[in-house]
Amino acid sequence: MSRIEHNMSLTGDAPASINVQQKLATLLGMSGLFILLLAALNINFPNKILWLSISLLSIFAGIVWFAKAAYTGKHPGIKNDGVWFKLMSSRGYLAWLAGISLTGFYVILYFYPEYIGLRAEGDNVGLIALFDPFSKLLSGNPASQWFVYGTLYTIAIAAFGIKFMWKYRHNRYEKLRTVSVIFFQTAFAFLIPEFMARLNGKGFSLPYYDLKNIWPLNYYNFEQYRVDDFISAGNIGLALLLFGIASIFIITPILTYKYGKRWYCSWVCGCGGLAETAGDPYRHLSDKSLFAWKVERWVVHSVVVFVVVMTTAVIYSYLGDDASKYWLTRDTFLIGVGVFLTLLFAAIWYFKREELEKDARYGAIGYLAIVLSLIGFHYMSGQNLFLFNAETLRQAYGFLIGAIFSGVIGTGFYPIFGNRVWCRFGCPMAAILGMQQRLFSKFRITTNGGQCISCGNCSTYCEMGIDVRAYAQKGQNIVRSSCVGCGICSAVCPRGVLKLENGSQNNRINSDEAVMGDNIDLLDLINQKSK
Amino acid sequence: MEHIVIIGNGISGITAARHIRKNSDHKITVISGESDYFFSRTALMYVYMGHMKWNHLEPYEDWFWEKNRIDLKKAWVEAIDFNKKKLRFSSGEPLEYDKLVIATGSVYNKFGWEGEELKGVQGLVSKQDLIELEENTPYTKKAVIIGGGLIGVELAEMLRTRKIEVTFLVREQAFWNNVLPFPEAKMISEHIASHGVDLRHNAELDKILSDDNGRVKAVLTKDGEQIDCQLVGLCAGVRPNIDFLKDSELETERGILVNEYLETNIPDVYAMGDCAQQRNPIGLRKPVEAVWYTGRIMGETIAQTLTGNKTAYEPGNWFNSAKFFDIEYQTYGWVWPKPKANEQHFHWKHKTEDKAITISFNSETNEFLGINTFGIRMRQEIFDLWLNENRKIDHILANLKLANFDPEFYKSHEKEIFKSFKNNLQQV
Incomplete structure (x- = not known):
């Protein structure tokens, strides 16, 4: 056995590279991708259904086979050997290659779909044409770039989900969670909307609606064309519209109160689903510094304000169009938004002020003041609401947040910045659920007395960049708005210190730095002193 | 304001420093020759296995120390003049203190085996040991680990991730049977063997054999069997790291003798963590305990004492x-x-x-x-x-x-x- 001589920088040689089966599986998966590449280069395959099936099955089977070869025959348990040695998972050459390819794919997908064969007039060509028969089979319509993306996305979640389940096969929480994300992606995000499209006909047209994709993640849900569609589709449409509103104002608050935001972010959401499956090998790349946490808080909450402002402006802009169509008038709507935001702010301020950090207080006051004064300014001057025209705001949001942040950076840069960049820094839905999780939820990660040895596995493998160890070594519960409840900190802990729990709100946040061990007298003493 | 000097930046020393800072304005200096910053010794194995990088072992970011006015000094202490309250570093430089806390931790045991100083023979306690292990790894196809304890099994797991063949010599009839009841020890033994470790029970080291370059080439067991290897892991326990205090007036036995307030026989000098030995054992606990959380509790306890609230060390239930x-x-x-x-x-x-x-x-x-x-x-x-x-x-x-x-x-x-x-x- 030969070994490479290495330096003293405390990095070693990787645990043996991939085995023969993994090589063959890579060949299989890559040949599937190669077919897609050929199609993208305008090779016109004769029997599209056959070639597409071969391609997709090869990709799926390649990933699953690779995983099987990697994990079966090994003991159930944590499989992180060599994570920081492998080029793919330690920002090495392969990681950059993968990152650049993915980013390129997203740029084409969002901005140049014609390069992969999308045609507004006439039949699609190239890659998208290859998917046409499959799309017609499901919805009756030709494929779009989004159908291609949705298919590949679902395959990625399913195949890498199976890999993830093998990797954590000793952990039932992880297995159940992964079955859940695979189910919601396949059924809710992929199949149901396609079948719904089949129902569309004369005078009845439901918008493409992934029911679990909730505003503000689904930032376009209340745009005019969708609301018009909902209203025109009779009772079903109205029910869907009401469901969309109830989702954010009633359903998610109840579930988040009971289970924390994890029920959504790591059990249901599609973005979370991809991050937890295909993105799992990159979870340790998240930035854990205090600085990153600060940036996260400002950026993600700014996105929330942006999406609220944008959506308000868009709805406001079309409400005036046709008074007979919408029972809600412009003024009621705008004043309603102002009152709602003020009440929300007042409630948090009244009940939870002590739990807000200084910068959170400044941020909340500042943003509320800006939004309210812009509304006031609009009434006084008659200028555009929020200074810009609604369409400009909508386009800016769609481009900056919807495309660049969530797609190109959020997913394209998995191998460089980690798998939850979008969820952590960008997702307004995660921020809203997170605010609730921090202030009003039963969920927390409990630490187990003095068993923590500060090893740092939990912090290293936290995809949200939470320094879990900082809490665990003080015996504090982890109650953080960003925690998506993936459960990996608990899984990788070698001493059984961490447990995700839903429990009473009393003592949920124990902020005193207690003396560890079980020295009861000393603990009381310190608690008394700090009061 | 007093100058409190802590020798050792492990869990005890750093915990003490942090809590002294919380409760007082004393000048605090923490000395370590081992590493620039506090790190989690318990996780050394994960760096070798590629689960983590070195910086993940450091629980506090580098700016933390300056912000909290904890002075870090990278040096080895060579001698202490307890009368003049002065340390001397190996560089010759002195440092004066008002209160001294010794928290120098452990070193691994060597029992005077023939060949224990050869190249490729080492334990795993410090950062330097990990670096040495990395240096030894390229030479190693086969390793022998001596001593069936917690560090031994960790080293076995580490080496297996680099595809190194491991023979594990355990004195007991099953792994850690001096601590675990036999049925459990047997279950762990079977599990260790299932990871491809050649686990030998009732086996003891006799001597270590050298090749022509002063590097280990084999070990000889007490049964007379020769096992070829390029690395020998000495994992037969640890002992207090107090050799530099040998000829001083500080009272020591296995470790530095302390009372329940962690006071030594010399006023204003305290000892804690792995290097301290309780004069009167607490409950059924051993007088010297090399355990992470007891080190932490001692650090917290001593910080109370040094900031005006004299507190006895009470580790509670084991x-x-x-x-x-x-x-x-x-x-x-x-x-x-x-x-x-x-x-x-x-x-x-x-x-x-x-x-x-x-x-x-x-x-x-x-x-x-x-x-x-x-x-x-x-x-x-x-x-x-x-x-x-x-x-x-x-x-x-x-x-x-x-x-x-x-x-x-x-x-x-x-x-x-x-x-x-x-x-x-x-x-x-």
Whole structure:
């Protein structure tokens, strides 16, 4: 056995590279991708259904086979050997290659779909044409770039989900969670909307609606064309519209109160689903510094304000169009938004002020003041609401947040910045659920007395960049708005210190730095002193 | 304002420094020759295995120390003049102190084996040991580990991730049988062997043989067997790192002798962590305990004392944890490898999985004494309470679910354990 001589920088040689089966599986998966590449280069395959099936099955089977070869025959348990040695998972050459390819794919997908064969007039060509028969089979319509993306996305979640389940096969929480994300992606995000499209006909047209994709993640849900569609589709449409509103104002608050935001972010959401499956090998790349946490808080909450402002402006802009169509008038709507935001702010301020950090207080006051004064300014001057025209705001949001942040950076840069960049820094839905999780939820990660040895596995493998160890070594519960409840900190802990729990709100946040061990007298003493 | 000097930036020293800073304005200097910043020694193995990088071992970011006015000094202390309250570093430079805290930790044991100084023969306690291991790795196809304890099994796991063949010499009839009851020790032995480790029970090192370059080429066991290897892991325990204090007036035995206030025989000099030895052992605990959390509690205790609130060291009920390859182990209270007089062990093992528990109880009063768990996580808080309340084993078994700390949706085994206990008792 030969070994490479290495330096003293405390990095070693990787645990043996991939085995023969993994090589063959890579060949299989890559040949599937190669077919897609050929199609993208305008090779016109004769029997599209056959070639597409071969391609997709090869990709799926390649990933699953690779995983099987990697994990079966090994003991159930944590499989992180060599994570920081492998080029793919330690920002090495392969990681950059993968990152650049993915980013390129997203740029084409969002901005140049014609390069992969999308045609507004006439039949699609190239890659998208290859998917046409499959799309017609499901919805009756030709494929779009989004159908291609949705298919590949679902395959990625399913195949890498199976890999993830093998990797954590000793952990039932992880297995159940992964079955859940695979189910919601396949059924809710992929199949149901396609079948719904089949129902569309004369005078009845439901918008493409992934029911679990909730505003503000689904930032376009209340745009005019969708609301018009909902209203025109009779009772079903109205029910869907009401469901969309109830989702954010009633359903998610109840579930988040009971289970924390994890029920959504790591059990249901599609973005979370991809991050937890295909993105799992990159979870340790998240930035854990205090600085990153600060940036996260400002950026993600700014996105929330942006999406609220944008959506308000868009709805406001079309409400005036046709008074007979919408029972809600412009003024009621705008004043309603102002009152709602003020009440929300007042409630948090009244009940939870002590739990807000200084910068959170400044941020909340500042943003509320800006939004309210812009509304006031609009009434006084008659200028555009929020200074810009609604369409400009909508386009800016769609481009900056919807495309660049969530797609190109959020997913394209998995191998460089980690798998939850979008969820952590960008997702307004995660921020809203997170605010609730921090202030009003039963969920927390409990630490187990003095068993923590500060090893740092939990912090290293936290995809949200939470320094879990900082809490665990003080015996504090982890109650953080960003925690998506993936459960990996608990899984990788070698001493059984961490447990995700839903429990009473009393003592949920124990902020005193207690003396560890079980020295009861000393603990009381310190608690008394700090009061 | 006093100048408090702490020798050692391990868990004890750093905990003391942090808590002194919380409670006072004293000038604090922490000295270490080992590393620039505090790191988690317990996680050295994960760096070698590629789970983490060095910076992940550091619980505090680099700006933390300056912000909290904790001066870090990278140097080795060579001698201490206790009368003049002055240290001398190996560079010759002096440093004066008002209060001195010695927290120099452990070094690995060498028992005077022939060949123990050869190249390729090492233990694993410090950062330097890890660097040495990295340097030795390229030469190593086959390794022999001496001593069946916690560091030995960690080293075996580490080396296996680099595809190094490992022969593991254990003196007992099963792994860690000097601590674990035999059924559990046997289960761990089987698990270790299933990871491709050549585990030899009842085996002891006789001497280590050298090649022409002063590097290890083989070990000889007491049975006279020669095992070829390029690396020897010395994992037969650790001892207090106090050699630099040998000829001073500081009273030492195995470690630096301290009372319950962690005071040494010299005024204004304290010792804590792995290097301290209790003059009067606390409960059933050993006088020298190389355990992470006791180091932390000592650090917190001494910080209280040094900031005007004289406090005795009280580690409370014994508990600990470890991981043997894939099997997690926790213990609360005392479970001896063989039941002492008036003690009885109740064992339960899962039929197929590596899960087991042993409960020790007083066979006359039925009082619960301690529990070992394997592959099942338990809540320290609950067992601590039960131990303080002197609960009986019936209460423990009836309420075991309360103490479970496994992740959600894990299969629970309380009913099975309860049934098994009842059946066993009927048999007895």
